[in-house]
Amino acid sequence: MCRAPVNQFLPMSLVDGPGNRCAIFFQGCNLNCSFCHNPETIKIIHSEEENDDIKFYSVDELFEKVKKIRPFIVGITTSGGECTIHHKFLIQFFKKIKTLNLNILVDTNGLIDLSNENMKELVELTDGFMLDIKALEESSHKRITGSSNKTVLKNMHYLAKLGKLEEIRTVLMSGEDNLKIVDTITKELSPYLKIKNIRYKLISYRPFGVRSEFSDLHSVSDNEKEYLKTVAQKNGFTDIVLI
Ligand code: SF4
Incomplete structure (x- = not known):
């Protein structure tokens, strides 16, 4: 069983x-x-x-x-x-x-x-998948998670094309090129928005309870988060949640 x-x-x-x-x-x-x-x-x-x-x-x-x-x-x-x-x-x-x-x-x-x-x-x-885009560059993804993100990005396109991508999420950390991540991801997904609306959750990094090498990092400022939201909007996203 x-x-x-x-x-x-x-x-x-x-x-x-x-x-x-x-x-x-x-x-x-x-x-x-x-x-x-x-x-x-x-x-x-x-x-x-x-x-x-x-x-x-x-x-x-x-x-x-x-x-x-x-x-x-x-x-x-x-x-x-x-x-x-x-x-x-x-x-x-x-x-x-x-x-x-x-x-x-x-x-x-x-x-x-x-x-x-x-x-x-x-x-x-x-009916829908909620997918973490933890990093754009493979080296960053490997550093954060220990694994490549090739399949993650492949799944992102695959699900969006099927109209099954409900939500994507990115944790905003200091030291990462957050503008490049948000701009690139929303541009790549923009053509699929006519198939299904996709929510983008931009999540503040919280250093509590993480491993020591990540405890000195912090999230981005509220202003930067608001700016990233406008970047996603410029690329056609209408459902953006800041957490
Ligand atoms: S290790 Fe933790 S944060 Fe990473 S995918 Fe698994 S449950 Fe999620």
């Missing part, structure tokens, strides 16, 4: 996509970001390591939890860690969720190539 580890089940959330949603945070991640604020969700664990904080669920068990709260939510969002590492579980789970007529969003770091044949069904079942 297909089972997956869940770190947190939030019956109702107003910050994980539009409307009141159930947010499910799966355990385990395929990245190791230096500024991860949920490092406890990174470790990939096996069923014998289940504990009070991390529970393994079957598809039916997790479905029943969502079914109980169906009247109060408009959709579900799966997150992590990195939920797409559990794609076989998600495919079965989403098939059942569809019977409840709920909207399905997936929050992802984009490290798994979603155009792969084995991910096709997951993409079809998902």
Whole structure:
């Protein structure tokens, strides 16, 4: 039987996509970001390591939890860690969720190539993806996350073309060329906005709880954030959220 580890089940959330949603945070991640604020969700664990904080669920068990709260939510969002590492579980789970007529969003770091044949069904079942663009330059992405961003950028175009890119997010850190990131990304995505509106969340870097080599960094000023917003607007984005 297909089972997956869940770190947190939030019956109702107003910050994980539009409307009141159930947010499910799966355990385990395929990245190791230096500024991860949920490092406890990174470790990939096996069923014998289940504990009070991390529970393994079957598809039916997790479905029943969502079914109980169906009247109060408009959709579900799966997150992590990195939920797409559990794609076989998600495919079965989403098939059942569809019977409840709920909207399905997936929050992802984009490290798994979603155009792969084995991910096709997951993409079809998902209404929208929320994708982290952690850096533009490969060297910066490797420094921040330990991995290349080639697949992340490939996924960004792939999902936008399909009309399945709900939201992109960038953490604004001092020392990074934030103007180049925002300008380049919004220019590249601009042609797809006529297929589907894409929200861009520009998130202030917060140095609390990060690794020591990143604790001296800080976010950009409010003025710079406002300026970056105008850059995204100039490139056609209308839904920009500053956090
Ligand atoms: S992708 Fe997210 S959960 Fe995974 S290490 Fe990076 S910040 Fe943490």
